[in-house]
Amino acid sequence: MKKDHCGVIGIYGHKDASQLAYLGLYALQHRGEESAGIISYDGKKVYQHKGMGLVGDVFDETSLKKLKGHSAVGHVRYSTTGSSTVKNVQPLLVNHKKGFIAVAHNGNLTNSVALRDELEDAGSILQTTMDSELIVHLLVKDHKNNYDEKITPIAARLKGAYSFVLMINDAIYAIRDPYGFRPLCIGTLNGAHIVASETCALDMVQATYVRDVEPGETIIIDKDGLRSLKGATAQKSHAFCIFENIYFARPDSNIFTKNVYLTRKRLGRALAKEHPALADIIMPIPDSGMYAALGYAEESHIPLEMAFVRNHYIGRTFIQPSQLIRDFKVKIKLNPIKDVLTGKRVVVIEDSIVRGTTSRGRVRALRQAGAKEIHMRISCPPLISPCFYGIDFPTKKELIASSHAIEDIRQFIG
Secondary structure, eight states: OOOEEEEEEEEESOTTHHHHHHHHHHHTGGGOSSEEEEEEEOSSOEEEEEEESOHHHHOOHHHHHHOOSSEEEEEEEEESSSOOSGGGOSSEEEEETTEEEEEEEEEEETTHHHHHHHHHHTTOOOOSSOTHHHHHHHHHHSOOSOHHHHHHHHHHTOOEEEEEEEEESSOEEEEEOTTOOSOOEEEEETTEEEEESSHHHHHHTTOEEEEEOOTTEEEEEETTEEEEEEOTTOOSSOOOOHHIIIIISOTTSEETTEEHHHHHHHHHHHHHHHSOOOOSEEEEOTTTTHHHHHHHHHHHTOOBOOOEEEOTTSOOGGGOSSHHHHHHHHHHHEEEOHHHHTTOEEEEEESOOSSSHHHHHHHHHHHHTTOSEEEEEESSOOOOSOOSSSOSOOSGGGOGGGTSOHHHHHHHHO
């Protein structure tokens, strides 16, 4: 089953829409480092540029100048199970009898296999392994002329986590799943409308945050402005992904209406109250453990030290496609400062333990640097169940806490 955790952005009503999308994708780069793409429209012609790599590698001044138009859709992606190829780079663009559809998607459909079988049995030829392609085929096969009429019932057929941004001819559609698993927000800039995965993308282009797209809601933006369609699928209880606040989202974003920086800091304070330690210093695992460490240090009144120095030219360890590469990057990503650690009792603040292999390597490095005692404190509760909604730990056997008690994990990581 294909899974993605990505960043999406859509702009309507700005003469430099693609440039805003480019800047917004820079702000969302942490959500996907494998590929990036932008599709724009000027009312007559569709333009696109996509490629493998970081936003700064994919786009240059020449490619951006070619992306003309007042509307644009952009996407950054990391794949969690193979298919890291140009063919699967989003946004996906399809031309058909009634115009074109461009799709950018963040999330994972849990009924994608059933939908794929249904479409193929009906004669559809699918070109990619992406969930995004499914919604295109569903839209094209529905022969209603008005997309406003068919978008909501089609969205109701989708199960799982999704935040879609679509450009359908001269309109932008933003769709969020009924449980609200993935974030999606709305902003304005000089009369233009912007939708994005995180508010940091709005900040990047100096847009004003308006509100979040509500769970189960479809937002339509066109020449007549912004309007909302609320389907019958919206759930009374929501299921916001906790990993957004713990790991994925940028600390300067507001996710599910809460600031990520302050949320992580509160987790650190709570951790210090529940699991205090006699120690000389508090140190974070940069960068994701930084803000919980601040909270822990403030609550415990133990000084905070940056005893790990991060190599910023290495990508995020967690989202590399293979364990072999993941193991290699752990070794070169962080370097301990021996003069800070030698003879010290150290509290190490980490955001989460998924497989345990990364933490094990870091504990070994701290011991080699001379730490007297190491007390691991994790701001996320034990991850004991798989995620079917787009986070990169799809099987239970990959989660160390699913088969090991806390004491066993302690022994494993050293």
